[in-house]
Amino acid sequence: MTFSVVQPVVKGWCPGLHMPMQAADGWLVRVRPLFGRVSAQQALLLADEAERHGNGVITLTNRGSLQLRGFTYEQALLFPRRMVEAGLGLPDPGAEKRRALQVSPLAGLDKDCAVQTLSVAHNLSEQLMNSENLSALPDKFGFVVDGGGLCPAGALKGDISLQAVAGSDTLWQVVCGVARSEALDVSGVVSLALDLARRFVEQADKTRPLRQPETGCLLFEACNQPYERVIIPPQKNPLLTGSLLPGVYGLGVALGSLTPEILRDCAAVASQGEGYIRLTPWHSLILAWQNAMPQITGLLTEHDDARLRVYACSGAKGCAQAAHDTPAQALALSAFLPSGASLHVSGCRKGCAHPAPADVTVVATAGEYHLVRNSRAGDAPVCRVTDFEAVCAFVRSDMGEGGG
Template sequence: MTIAPTVRGWCPGLHTPMEAADGWLVRVRPPLGRLSGAQARQIARAATMHGNGLIELTSRGNLQLRGLTSDGTRAFAHDMRIAGLAGADAATEARRGLLLSPLAGIDPAAAPDAPDVIRALDTALTNADTLRGLPAKFVIAVECGGHVPAGTLRADIVARATDTGWMVVCGDRALACPGADVARIAVALAHALAAMKPVMRPLRDPMLGQAAFARIRMPDTATAPSARPHRPVLAGPLPGHAMGVVLPPGPIAARMLEDIARWCDERGNGHMRVAPWRAIVLEQCDTPPPLPGLITQVDDPRLRIWACIGTRGCACATRDVIADAHALAPDLPPGVSLHVSGCAKGCAHPAPADITLVAGPDGYGLCPHGRADNTPVDIGLSLAQIHPIVRGWSPAPHRSHPTPREN
């Protein structure tokens, strides 16, 4: 019997947990994307005390903990408040959802005033008590250039550094401004979007940008620059005397986070940055922690693989997609991306991948250059049949790919 995927429409938070097959899920938003080694250890220990000890990094640089009980979610939230890692309530926590360039303030090629812009925006959002009713998953991002180039982060409102200053992007419109004005404009746009009926996201409907700017009486905007689909590599040495490590597809044991935190204290300055793309940036560190499974090389094929929790924690899934993803990693040609999804929701990677495999009751469906919710070109594929397909795949979109049964 096939279990139909259920799209919840929101992401779990610290004060808004979500129930999954392996228990309740909660998320921690590191303040401005940064954790001390002590805070990371507190998260790891709480994950073991209140949950099943499994931790995931999300696409927005949050930490997701799995397997909590209902009482455990409340105890965990209490522990995080004591650690300085939580807002007072769900509304305050929601406003802390900034998506930041992980090298802001340390990359010499990035905008030098980025830390000031980020702090001002964080303060403005924290104090915006009347900012309520924004769409689920609404997010504001700050891009400061350098190793993580402009156009990398996808968000509803983006503050983006330019050669001449800053611009605020909302949907398909952009307004140039000094860095000192970014916070005021971004928060005003958020209020304008929250007041629209029905409430929608510019990331999904770019034409909302023009209406939002008009509502705040700043209609003289330009067409927003096109975003570039780019996933910067954050494994290995990084600008600003930092070291990037990337977690393998799937969750890690809490012990690994503890070990990374210890390395951060002993070999770095005691602080780490939790980034999108499953990455952790260790500040003032020149050597990666020697931990099994951790990705520290830029040519590791696992950097181009996404996989959800699968049957280990989701009732919709029909296969252990994490194990299958790791089994396929050695076959993945250079430049080819792979998404192994437990169902058609595609939670791990909503965007297209070169190869998307969607688990079903009789095997995998294959969606070339597609998303998990696309119609597969073939179904019922076993892992043995998929290995040669992956090995023979070409990264060039214009070139033909082997048919599913060819090999």
């Protein structure tokens, strides 16, 4: 089958604290809280920032960051200083960029998550801040410290992952693409992760291991380090929603979309418990040390809510490359999702909101909708239709009548 393809503009980088990005609705700014934790006071500050200087749109990204939209260029340039003063970033742009580090969101709460998880994360974070040569890593290159447990090992996605060895309290392994190291202690696993990153900087091919898994083997060989090849099975995002552990609750964020009011309500609840809002890369927030499930208007409490399994970019309101209101379309299509199924509505073939495969992906172009099954937005569609009613009919038929 032949079909017309409009090539999207690929910027090749992500916005960061010191690097705002212009969008259709103004400049967007981003904060990457250390280990994905925002204090109640910091949450209140971000809510005020979104209202005073932005358009009130706050997004929880698929890397566990918070993105604020609709800033003027002048306010986007002033934003980093205010965030650094609030403890939400580093003053040095290079160090801030290097600290692209995700950590198991339940570390310190889940007894089945390795007890050394936060210690490893602090060690790696400090080493990254002091490794100026790693500023040459691509903007999207990321590290993961994965302690396993209720959030299963491998659920966090990074180019270089430090994973706890199952059944051990002290041993870790580095996973890079399809290559996995031998078991190492904390010092050894951090050292190896940094060596692999340095080798990546030195090589000519800058295709990240997360995109080209074979790169991991090449990096291990360049470091003269032993490794074993591993099979990386496809894994759906964990649904950290509902009652997770005693006193620990997950609240779902449909499409990752937050408002200042929701953030303030979360801050009020957090201040009565652990004092932090824990961000996950799977469209959920975690509030700990609570007496009961928090009831916050606009957030989801049921782990099987179909709205937690749909993904969408900002659409025409926020991106010049999109022609439709993709968030509204995704929520409308969620009515047809059976339990466990996923759906992605993308405004172009880049698929920014959900780089991984979905059961059904809808690419909403200006002239038609490309429908992709069990794959990514950039893959070949199984068919094309010209109106949204036909999209609904396809999804309803493909997913099964009355799902979700």
